[in-house]
Amino acid sequence: MQIALVGGTGDIGEGLTLRFGRDTDHELVVGSRTAEKAADAAAAYEETLADRGIDRSIEGADNETAVEGADVVILSVPPYHAEDTVDSVGDAVGDDAVLVSPAVGMQGDGDGLHYHPPSAGSVAALVADAAPEGVPVVAAFTNLSADRLTDLDEEFDLDTPLVGDDDDAKARVADLAEGVEGLGAVDAGPLANAAEVESLTPLVINVARYTDDLEHVGVKFV
Amino acid sequence: MQIALVGGTGDIGEGLTLRFGRDTDHELVVGSRTAEKAADAAAAYEETLADRGIDRSIEGADNETAVEGADVVILSVPPYHAEDTVDSVGDAVGDDAVLVSPAVGMQGDGDGLHYHPPSAGSVAALVADAAPEGVPVVAAFTNLSADRLTDLDEEFDLDTPLVGDDDDAKARVADLAEGVEGLGAVDAGPLANAAEVESLTPLVINVARYTDDLEHVGVKFV
Numbered sequence: 001m002q003i004a005l006v007g008g009t010g011d012i013g014e015g016l017t018l019r020f021g022r023d024t025d026h027e028l029v030v031g032s033r034t035a036e037k038a039a040d041a042a043a044a045y046e047e048t049l050a051d052r053g054i055d056r057s058i059e060g061a062d063n064e065t066a067v068e069g070a071d072v073v074i075l076s077v078p079p080y081h082a083e084d085t086v087d088s089v090g091d092a093v094g095d096d097a098v099l100v101s102p103a104v105g106m107q108g109d110g111d112g113l114h115y116h117p118p119s120a121g122s123v124a125a126l127v128a129d130a131a132p133e134g135v136p137v138v139a140a141f142t143n144l145s146a147d148r149l150t151d152l153d154e155e156f157d158l159d160t161p162l163v164g165d166d167d168d169a170k171a172r173v174a175d176l177a178e179g180v181e182g183l184g185a186v187d188a189g190p191l192a193n194a195a196e197v198e199s200l201t202p203l204v205i206n207v208a209r210y211t212d213d214l215e216h217v218g219v220k221f222v
Numbered sequence: 223m224q225i226a227l228v229g230g231t232g233d234i235g236e237g238l239t240l241r242f243g244r245d246t247d248h249e250l251v252v253g254s255r256t257a258e259k260a261a262d263a264a265a266a267y268e269e270t271l272a273d274r275g276i277d278r279s280i281e282g283a284d285n286e287t288a289v290e291g292a293d294v295v296i297l298s299v300p301p302y303h304a305e306d307t308v309d310s311v312g313d314a315v316g317d318d319a320v321l322v323s324p325a326v327g328m329q330g331d332g333d334g335l336h337y338h339p340p341s342a343g344s345v346a347a348l349v350a351d352a353a354p355e356g357v358p359v360v361a362a363f364t365n366l367s368a369d370r371l372t373d374l375d376e377e378f379d380l381d382t383p384l385v386g387d388d389d390d391a392k393a394r395v396a397d398l399a400e401g402v403e404g405l406g407a408v409d410a411g412p413l414a415n416a417a418e419v420e421s422l423t424p425l426v427i428n429v430a431r432y433t434d435d436l437e438h439v440g441v442k443f444v
Contacts (some may be wrong), residue, residue, distance in 0.1 A: 157444055161425065190333045200421075207408045217408075
């Protein structure tokens, strides 16, 4: 498959690109607001993989170019940029693409992080409202630590829950997720259940903060 | 320790009593609105354990009597009864007891279950507001399937996240939880983080509903 990582110069985009680059054969295109920044990041990711003996070509392009022809478009941008980003790349997204929303709205205070969804109810719902007609949206990769994704010495035995209204789209994203070594995908139902999936993220971050011996926590559904 | 299971005739109360009865030496008192109903349930739990060769004495009493002298009081009642229940047993709860809140407010629709906290922000916050002065509250056991607790053939490899403002109280509840074979306790911080803990429950139920091969799902923080 061809995978576009819109906002792929950010930390979650970096982590996903490195894991997909190491563990799968998908064609990877890193997107950014400028083609130059994207190309620099793609080159840096190639180098990180080359240092581990993995010869891998990763493209870089401006976001709009990056999504052209992509089977899966991952919106690896902060939650408050999710809507803008979909608006800006929407016309270039193919009819048979799937939009993936990994972002989560959170607010922090002295106690920890709290779930703070946009007024649409979830970032995934916001993305679905902005998505081009007929392009399905799947929330996925919401609960993975960027640090842990990026550190390729970290072995995974983790799950990511998916929600979406289109079963084929969900299966495509599950395939992509399960291509990452040690990562499983579980189905949490339709997009209407996105808030429950997204609110797992502040929980795992709070657990990592307060529990000794759990630094970059994730979850496994058992 | 002496453990009171207020509302212990319900399904989560039954499951916790059976697991504590099988795996720990704590003194167990099942509470109910009437002493008779409590005594019947306690006798039934004793019998379930006896069928497995475990000779175990379990007391039954009305809720107010059940909490007398208890080190840990578990409010195993539906979320909409949590406040009433604390009001009714409050005077009998000892100064050095810990109140444990395992209930979660949820609403279901065709898509799945959704987190629906009371206006206090979480059931745990509601319980804390109603609790006698100085008696600490810990949210725990919120994410465990009653069916899975009750089925003693089900082997656990699960965690339950705890929140609370009093470290000693949290340690006491963590000890209690970790006495159950295969159950771990992780710390999710102060009570202000309770909503994130409670909202895990609809997620695991949705995942169990939609994911093949996961019937009674739980989580492990890894």
